[in-house]
Amino acid sequence: MTATPSLRRKTSRGSILADRAATVVLWGTGALVLLILGAIIVHFAIAAWGVVSPSFILSDPSDVALGGILPVLWNSIYILALTMVIAVPVGLLGGIYMSEYASDNAVTGAIRFAEEAISSVPSIVVGLFGLILFVDNFHQGFTALNGALALTFFNLPLMTRLSEQALRAVPQEERSASLALGATKWQTIRHVVVPLAIPGLITGVILTAGRVFGEAAVLLFTSGIGTPPHYNFANFDLFSPASPWSPFRPSTTLSVYIYKLQSEGLGSHVNQIIDGSAAILISMVLIFNLGARFIGRVLTRRLTAA
């Protein structure tokens, strides 16, 4: 009977009240995040109502009417594809080195430091690096390829780290079993480790793609900020600056276009166009995120069940 009162004295009324209050406040932080996100989505759903339509997505910008965003949306997708074509193989190979080969030495330390350093450099500085390297030194002007290369610099650490994590998650027994069967290290990586890591790798690719799609500061001074001309999609000449398929042309993306419109503020429909474009950007972010989750889950189930 003596133990119970002493316990009660320790847990005083005040501290129980403090505990209750803390619980309420902590739940409040979680609710706040959901509230803000919900408000943002509802806000853009309302703002985009009457703006986003098939003709908004599929027509050229216009000075007088509402116009559309086809060329800038095309450029966003084009630069995203170009960036991923470069960044995914390099990032995957780098991830393979960090996960399967790297020993705990000075070179590995330097790579890790570089990885963290690029991640922490402001995106605008990466854009300026692209400007000085491509535009001022090589006199290439603003091109889609320069934008994609600058985006690759910026996102390579993320892609490498996500690949490394996905590969490290493969159980050690799988490697041992493959090596015990006489396979070489590279055969083991190619035929055992990488296939098993595919769900994680795909999630990494989609998350990186989501970040690339919305990025603007890196592209301001590398791929350009002008209003794009009318694109003739039948022009497949890769070296013609007029062809939408050419990597050697200035290409303003959707995010950069939003920035440009709000800073110039010209035209009668600017606010509507920005609201519509922002709604499309947010929808893409949602699709990328939910897509990464969904595909990751489906592939994991299918591959682990086999």
Place this chain on the structure above:
Amino acid sequence: MAQVSTAPRLASLRATPGLLERIDLPRRVVFAAAASMILIVALLLVFIAWQGIQLFVRDGVPVGQILSPTWQPDRASGATNFGLLPFVAATVLVTAVALLISTPLSVGLAVFLSEVAPNWARAIVQPALEIFVGIPSVVWGWLGITILVPFLAHTFHGNAIIGLPVVGQIFSIPGFLTGFSWMAGSLVLSIMILPTITSVSYDAFRAVPLEMRTGSLALGTTRWQTIRHILIPSALPGVLTGVVLGMTRAAGEALAVQMVIGNSPTMPAAITQPVTTLTSQITLDMGNTVFGEPWQDALWTMSLVLLIVSITSVVLVRVINKGRMAT
């Protein structure tokens, strides 16, 4: 018995590796891919540093001048003066206020996710945070322009707050008429860095061993006492890492801040005043200046300052986590 007979054959294969195996091409290729990041950082440092010192080398501006509070870069309007102090001060202050708002909220959220939230709540809030990370900075800036800035202008201009003795003085700055201000920049940034601080802090709380919690609770403490006296002190290095990473992101964010901050290159005096950060001034002026002129060189010097700050923060994170397992 069949297995045994293959053993000598395997051994002989191993004993005479072919040329390809000796070069180990795959190893070289994957190493090159990983090491390319070292090359990128080295090039970035060299190019930005080289451009950043041109203000002093080519244009002959004394190094001390960048510490002055006057920004007068245009030769057309008389003698130039490249004082970067207003931008540095604004960057520091805008970032500091953003951290003051965001840190308690983010740490609270991390504690909620790690200690309080049932599985179903975590399954909703964590994906929501990931979507937060994905929202592009131009969209945050646009939300700032269309919702936050008018709200600030409306709230703090021409109503009851201005009548109050001390508070009224802080908020009755003429520039606040429009709402574009240091405060708007800090508020937008505080939301943008929330997921960064939260996710790093969350990992730190998760890493505290379960025994620390059960041990504390067994002594009769409440959950809040355990959080305050056991969990937060144990996870402090991780939380600090999150704060430093959030700080780096806030100081380096360009477009969202530029869109709401008012872009006035004056020394920040009140939170309601329009100011300009390093990133927003670079964004604004880089396109309007000519390569090689002192004005643009000053912008390169600003980006060198930003680069030094971000590399320093990487070192800082390493110092904070020294002795702990590398992530």
